Amino acid sequence: MRPLIVVSILMQASTGLTQTYELVVLAELVPEASDSAAFGVSGNGQVVGSVRLAGGEQMVARWTADSAEVLDSIYGSEYAQAISDDGVIVGTYVGSGTGWTFREGEFNCVPLPDPCGSFNNLWRASSANDVNGLNVFTGGISPDAGQPADDPVEAYLGSFSADGSITIERLGDFLGADTFGAALNDAGEVVGISGSGLETTALLFRGGLVVPLPGLGGGYDWAEAINDAGLAAGISAFPEPGPWPYDAEAVLWNTGADPISVTPLGRLPGHRLSRALDVNNAGTAVGFSVDAGFVDQRAVLWSGGGIVDLNSLLPPGTDWFLEVATAVNDSGAIVGYGRRAGVPGRRAFLLVPGPLFLGDFESGDLSGWS
Numbered sequence: 001m002r003p004l005i006v007v008s009i010l011m012q013a014s015t016g017l018t019q020t021y022e023l024v025v026l027a028e029l030v031p032e033a034s035d036s037a038a039f040g041v042s043g044n045g046q047v048v049g050s051v052r053l054a055g056g057e058q059m060v061a062r063w064t065a066d067s068a069e070v071l072d073s074i075y076g077s078e079y080a081q082a083i084s085d086d087g088v089i090v091g092t093y094v095g096s097g098t099g100w101t102f103r104e105g106e107f108n109c110v111p112l113p114d115p116c117g118s119f120n121n122l123w124r125a126s127s128a129n130d131v132n133g134l135n136v137f138t139g140g141i142s143p144d145a146g147q148p149a150d151d152p153v154e155a156y157l158g159s160f161s162a163d164g165s166i167t168i169e170r171l172g173d174f175l176g177a178d179t180f181g182a183a184l185n186d187a188g189e190v191v192g193i194s195g196s197g198l199e200t201t202a203l204l205f206r207g208g209l210v211v212p213l214p215g216l217g218g219g220y221d222w223a224e225a226i227n228d229a230g231l232a233a234g235i236s237a238f239p240e241p242g243p244w245p246y247d248a249e250a251v252l253w254n255t256g257a258d259p260i261s262v263t264p265l266g267r268l269p270g271h272r273l274s275r276a277l278d279v280n281n282a283g284t285a286v287g288f289s290v291d292a293g294f295v296d297q298r299a300v301l302w303s304g305g306g307i308v309d310l311n312s313l314l315p316p317g318t319d320w321f322l323e324v325a326t327a328v329n330d331s332g333a334i335v336g337y338g339r340r341a342g343v344p345g346r347r348a349f350l351l352v353p354g355p356l357f358l359g360d361f362e363s364g365d366l367s368g369w370s
Contacts, residue, residue: 019332020354021313022065023320026335027347029068030061035345038063038335039326040082040089043133047335048083048091049348060089060102065352071102082130082137082327090128090137097125099139103160110141110158111166128158130183130225135160138190140180141168155181155192155205171205174212181205183225183278189255191223191232198246202234204255213253214262218246223253224287225278230255233276233285236262250276250287250302265302268309276302278327286325286334299325299336310334310351322349 026047027036033051040048047063051070060071060080071089078100080091089102099110110126127139137158143151155171173179174194181192190205191213202213202221215221218237226232232255237248250265267274267289274289282303289307290297299310299322310322319341326336334351 022352022354024065024350024352026063026350029063036348037337037346038348039080041327041329041333041335042083042085043329044085045333046083047350048080048089050079065350084131084135085133086135088131088135090131092127099126099128101128111168127180132184133186136188138181138184152176153178153180155179155190172210174203174210182223185226185228189226191226193222214260220246220248227279227281231279231283233279235275248273250274266307268298280328281330284328286328288324297323299323
């Protein structure tokens with residue numbers, strides 16, 4: 001039995017069809033967790049994220065729409081970021097700044113000068129941020145042994161050898177600043193960032209080159225995802241002075257264009273910042289939009305030139321509030337986290353696309369149609 005199903009609707013203006021969704025409360029599949037968040041969804045519907053258990057341990061959770069498994073951990077404070085169709089999971093232990101992989105039932109650390117890491121700073125060790133359909137992964141890694149310890153972190157590609165060991169291909173840094181890969185597609189093209197704080201450059205690693213992506217002029221640009229067509233998603237700040245949060249907006253970069261183009265995706269009315277966290281091969285992007293006080297944060301979807309507040313798809317009177325949509329797969333399944341009235345902590349969710357209908361339906365519980 002699924003823990004909770006609510007069917008909602010999204011109008012597809014270009015086709016006149018109504019897309020239905022089932023809201024699956026992944027959090028209730030791990031009832032002992034006080035906090036949960038989903039961060040990745042594979043093409044075949046496996047979901048990965050993190051749960052906080054009663055003892056305070058942050059553990060990796062792997063879900064389907066009907067089941068959940070809490071995985072044994074290395075340190076007890078893992079943040080899982082992505083999962084492949086083969087079930088390879090990547091993430092980072094934040095406490096020591098160690099990237100890791102989970103494959104064939106085993107955790108392994110991303111190779112470091114000091115394997116499995118004794119650093120206390122994420123930027124001086126490693127991270128693993130995304131894995132593609134070929135089980136190649138990316139992140140950031142500190143200098144090799146023998147190099148100065150203050151050399152910058154470099155982006156990398158990681159792959160598995162026949163014996164299961166990890167091979168690292170360093171992609172380098174950008175202009176001597178700490179650099180890491182945030183995401184990659186099945187062609188092995190990587191997007192990421194260089195810099196720190198509010199001065200960052202979004203990057204594309206392609207064909208042995210490191211290419212800075214154009215921004216909106218504010219100096220804060222961050223690429224979060226790239227699909228197989230080379231469409232990248234992220235955030236870019238406008239050139240307006242003032243304290244953080246800057247006026248910044250989710251963007252799409254067309255890295256196949258010459259020159260590469262950047263397109264703002266929009267924010268919800270009254271909001272100051274939006275951020276796209278993923279984009280699928282259909283060009284659908286997901287993320288969040290938030291006001292200047294970071295009080296009203298809402299999970300959103302961008303498609304066909306428009307923005308949709310995913311909370312608008314929930315039935316009237318629901319006690320659910322969806323805060324962040326973190327990932328979307330090519331089937332249109334969306335994962336993220338939200339809140340439920342009267343229940344402390346974040347709650348992981350999965351939106352599963354249902355049948356398409358011709359015409360317009362009012363949002364509500366249409367579970368009889370699913």
